[in-house]
Amino acid sequence: MPRPKRNRKVLSPPAFDAFLPSGTDSAGKEAIELNLEEYESIRLCDYDLLNHAEACELMHVSRATFARIYESARRKVAKAFVEGRAILIQGGDFKFEEKWWKCHDCGSVFNSPGRKKQKDCALCSSDYIEEYSSSAESYCICVSCGYHKKHTPGHPCREEKCPKCKSRMKKK
Incomplete structure (x- = not known):
C-alpha cells in the first residue's frame, strides 16, 4: 500500500480562479486544471524566484x-498556452496556515489571522463573503x-474519521 500524500502548504490562494486566453475561441476546448499546489x-519558483530547495521547505514536501x-x-x-486553452x-492536496476569505462584491481575497470567523470584507465591509475554497465541490466519503x-x-479526507463507524474516509 503506498504511503498517503502529505498536504502541501500553500501560503495564499491565487487572486483569481481561472486564466483565459484572449484572441482565440477557447469555448470549445477543454480547460486545463491546475491544482493549488501546482x-x-x-x-514560488518563477514569480518569487526561489530555488527548488527553498520552495520545497516552504511547501513542506521533499525536493x-x-x-x-x-x-x-x-x-x-x-x-x-500552445493550444489556447483556459x-x-x-x-x-493542500493546506493554508490561516483561513482565507473571498468577497463576492469586490472580489478581494484576504486572510483572517488566528483562524477567526470573518463577518465582513476587510476591504469594502460587505457581508457577502465566504471561506476560500476551490470552485469544484468535493466530499469526504x-x-x-x-x-x-x-x-x-x-483538511485531507484521509485524516478524517467517520462519525458513524470510525473508519477512515477518502475524497470523492
Missing part, C-alpha cells in the same frame, strides 16, 4: 516531490458505511 510551485509538482505545473501551463485553478460530508479545503 500554482504555488510556479509562484523530489516538489520537482514532480513543478514539472506537472509547467507542462500544464505550456499546453494551455486554465482553471482549483483543488489539490466513508468506504465502509457510505457516510459522506462536504470536504473542507486544507
Whole structure:
C-alpha cells in the first residue's frame, strides 16, 4: 500500500480562479486544471524566484516531490498556452496556515489571522463573503458505511474519521 500524500502548504490562494486566453475561441476546448499546489510551485519558483530547495521547505514536501509538482505545473501551463486553452485553478492536496476569505462584491481575497470567523470584507465591509475554497465541490466519503460530508479545503479526507463507524474516509 503506498504511503498517503502529505498536504502541501500553500501560503495564499491565487487572486483569481481561472486564466483565459484572449484572441482565440477557447469555448470549445477543454480547460486545463491546475491544482493549488501546482500554482504555488510556479509562484514560488518563477514569480518569487526561489530555488527548488527553498520552495520545497516552504511547501513542506521533499525536493523530489516538489520537482514532480513543478514539472506537472509547467507542462500544464505550456499546453494551455500552445493550444489556447483556459486554465482553471482549483483543488489539490493542500493546506493554508490561516483561513482565507473571498468577497463576492469586490472580489478581494484576504486572510483572517488566528483562524477567526470573518463577518465582513476587510476591504469594502460587505457581508457577502465566504471561506476560500476551490470552485469544484468535493466530499469526504466513508468506504465502509457510505457516510459522506462536504470536504473542507486544507483538511485531507484521509485524516478524517467517520462519525458513524470510525473508519477512515477518502475524497470523492
